[in-house]
């Protein structure tokens with residue numbers, strides 16, 4: 645399910661129509677948000693209904709914020725996601741404990757604003773399956789991601805190529821190609837950039853985002869092999 649060249653995740657889906665747009669566009673991962681303050685929040689029961697549409701076609705990712713192992717394991721029992729995305733201030737040890745208790749690989753999101761924010765990447769990378777590098781939320785934000793803010797992608801150019809990180813934060817159909825060219829991520833993740841209003845996904849923008857990202861990844865691949 646996960647593309648060898650570039651993994652594309654569409655996050656914050658909450659309707660069958662927009663989930664279908666992500667799946668038919670060829671998304672590798674689809675995300676459900678379980679943070680109640682987010683405009684993309686879905687209940688575990690609603691997510692389980694939607695997940696039936698995606699199972700076997702794309703990885704199902706459950707996005708949680710500062711949950712403990714027990715709560716994460718309970719969600720996994722109900723939803724049976726393929727992966728958990730931890731988007732709070734979970735320590736490397738808690739992230740590893742959640743992976744172990746839930747039996748699911750963990751993608752840990754880390755906020756980036758300056759080069760110093762990358763110092764903690766190796767500690768997390770040693771404990772989880774994937775790292776997601778995202779913009780930091782605004783200071784007074786009610787929820788810690790999904791604000792459509794980008795950060796300086798050139799900060800990532802010195803990262804170990806073996807890290808195979810995912811990139812998010814303010815990506816959209818118009819800038820994703822440039823983000824891929826500059827940061828060379830193994831995957832991209834988008835929420836606000838494929839919406840017409842907070843929490844309202846736009847099927848056409850989802851299709852456009854996936855097509856732009858695939859085209860940019862193919863061009864990069866061609867450049868590497870030419």
Ligand SMILES: O=C(O)c1ccccc1N[C@@H]1O[C@H](COP(=O)(O)O)[C@@H](O)[C@H]1O
Nearest residue numbers: 655682789790791792812813814835836
């Ligand atoms: O999307 C949300 O509402 C959300 C809520 C709480 C934590 C993370 C959230 N989304 C994640 O944030 C990044 C960036 O999103 P955007 O494209 O800038 O809107 C992405 O990884 C989402 O999965």
